Amino acid sequence: xxxxxxGGRFQEESAxxxxxxxxxxxxxxxxxxxxxxxxxxxxxxxGKTGILPDSDVQQIIVGLEGIQSDLHAGKIEFSTVNEDxxxxxxxxxxxxxxxxxxxxxxxxxxxxxVATDFHLYLKNRLPKIIDEIGMVQSTLVKLAExxxxxxxxxxxxLQHAQPxxxxxxLMAYYQMLKRDKERFTFNExxxxxxxxxxxxxxxxxxxIDRQFVARELGFSKVYANSLDAVSDRDFxxxxxxxxxxxxxxxxxxxxxxxxxxxxxxxxxxxxDAFTTGSSIMPQKKNPDMAELIRGxxxxxxxxLMGLLATMKSLPLAYNKDLQEDKEGTFxxxxxxxxxxxxxxxxxxxxxxxxxxMHAAVENDFSNATELADYLATKGIPFREAHKIVGELVLKxxxxxxxxxxxxxxxxxxxxxxxxxxxxxxxxxxxxxERRHSEGGTGFDQVKKQIELAKVELNQ
Numbered sequence: 001x002x003x004x005x006x007g008g009r010f011q012e013e014s015a016x017x018x019x020x021x022x023x024x025x026x027x028x029x030x031x032x033x034x035x036x037x038x039x040x041x042x043x044x045x046x047g048k049t050g051i052l053p054d055s056d057v058q059q060i061i062v063g064l065e066g067i068q069s070d071l072h073a074g075k076i077e078f079s080t081v082n083e084d085x086x087x088x089x090x091x092x093x094x095x096x097x098x099x100x101x102x103x104x105x106x107x108x109x110x111x112x113x114v115a116t117d118f119h120l121y122l123k124n125r126l127p128k129i130i131d132e133i134g135m136v137q138s139t140l141v142k143l144a145e146x147x148x149x150x151x152x153x154x155x156x157x158l159q160h161a162q163p164x165x166x167x168x169x170l171m172a173y174y175q176m177l178k179r180d181k182e183r184f185t186f187n188e189x190x191x192x193x194x195x196x197x198x199x200x201x202x203x204x205x206x207x208i209d210r211q212f213v214a215r216e217l218g219f220s221k222v223y224a225n226s227l228d229a230v231s232d233r234d235f236x237x238x239x240x241x242x243x244x245x246x247x248x249x250x251x252x253x254x255x256x257x258x259x260x261x262x263x264x265x266x267x268x269x270x271x272d273a274f275t276t277g278s279s280i281m282p283q284k285k286n287p288d289m290a291e292l293i294r295g296x297x298x299x300x301x302x303x304l305m306g307l308l309a310t311m312k313s314l315p316l317a318y319n320k321d322l323q324e325d326k327e328g329t330f331x332x333x334x335x336x337x338x339x340x341x342x343x344x345x346x347x348x349x350x351x352x353x354x355x356x357m358h359a360a361v362e363n364d365f366s367n368a369t370e371l372a373d374y375l376a377t378k379g380i381p382f383r384e385a386h387k388i389v390g391e392l393v394l395k396x397x398x399x400x401x402x403x404x405x406x407x408x409x410x411x412x413x414x415x416x417x418x419x420x421x422x423x424x425x426x427x428x429x430x431x432x433e434r435r436h437s438e439g440g441t442g443f444d445q446v447k448k449q450i451e452l453a454k455v456e457l458n459q
Contacts, residue, residue, distance in 0.1 A: 152165075258294070
């Protein structure tokens with residue numbers, strides 16, 4: 001006869017190495033607090049509905065609260081013999097209060113129990129993730145406000161394109177993070193659903209009160225379908241998808257941070273606290289923390305792909321495959337939270353080399369579009385103006401001459417209406433300032449972005 005809590009119909013025990021393969025306690029113990037919390041709500045409901053007598057309910061509550069206290073004090077030890085966090089806690093409860101502990105599992109299954117624990121675990125952590133994103137946004141807004149009129153090259157294809165405000169550049173990442181935050185906020189809605197009461201897959205014959213349990217645990221609603229409640233993990237997939245998009249944004253940012261600190265760019269300098277040296281090259285100051293965030297994006301992508309692959313062919317309802325839903329999710333939470341914190345620290349302490357950024361647009365052709373636009377205002381069709389400026393750029397590259405170095409006499413050969421104003425138009429600062437279309441890099445528009453962001457962040 002098996003000694004397992006579920007072992008009534010089994011005549012022999014599994015070998016220890018088989019138990020180890022099937023056990024999840026090594027990772028799902030992270031949900032121990034949520035498991036006790038869910039059990040407390042469940043047993044209170046069993047008492048409220050009269051399914052269990054008050055004497056049993058009170059005994060179980062005292063036992064669970066004792067376990068919860070010991071959990072917080074680090075005094076609980078788990079065993080792979082009891083497979084998972086649910087069976088471990090029930091076994092500990094049985095040791096402490098006797099056979100009455102077995103009544104706690106009335107009208108529920110491990111299927112709806114584990115789904116509830118998982119929902120609670122993610123539900124409790126999403127607000128922290130959203131807060132951390134907000135902290136990075138706040139730092140970006142502050143840094144952008146300090147650099148509205150800091151001019152840098154804007155790039156396409158990693159080629160100088162047009163001069164832009166560094167503040168505008170920073171606010172681009174603010175907007176990406178804003179959408180990330182919105183995605184996680186929407187994820188909260190799908191995580192804020194109670195599976196408990198679905199039992200194994202078909203509900204229960206006991207007169208349970210799922211709405212009571214939902215209120216006890218702070219869920220806004222219950223799953224409407226018992227099969228769906230125990231078998232789907234789309235809330236976790238949604239989280240992993242959102243986390244992957246977030247890490248993609250952080251990775252792009254860190255890629256640029258790593259470029260901007262290089263000798264060739266030298267646009268910014270990172271604090272020593274977020275860089276490392278070389279074991280052989282004394283001069284090195286490596287952007288390791290930025291590189292690590294960039295690298296960890298692949299780790300998070302892998303967890304999303306892993307769970308999608310696990311889920312893609314599962315028949316209804318519960319299958320043991322679903323045990324694979326947690327490790328990747330737990331690791332993703334442990335990855336994105338410090339990534340956000342480290343990025344925030346890097347941004348708060350970085351030094352902006354404003355002169356170096358500005359110099360990069362003084363000796364290039366990123367003002368070519370300004371000249372083409374200027375020619376268009378003189379009646380030259382834009383396509384013709386584009387061709388004229390392209391030829392001027394080619395000649396300038398060949399002769400080592402920038403557009404602002406061309407004489408007015410030569411400009412008038414193109415069009416006699418060209419006047420001294422052309423040199424004002426070609427100045428990088430003026431080029432940026434004049435881009436005042438809504439959402440553009442013009443200083444007034446960047447300031448509007450910043451002010452709106454402050455309202456959004458309640459600053």
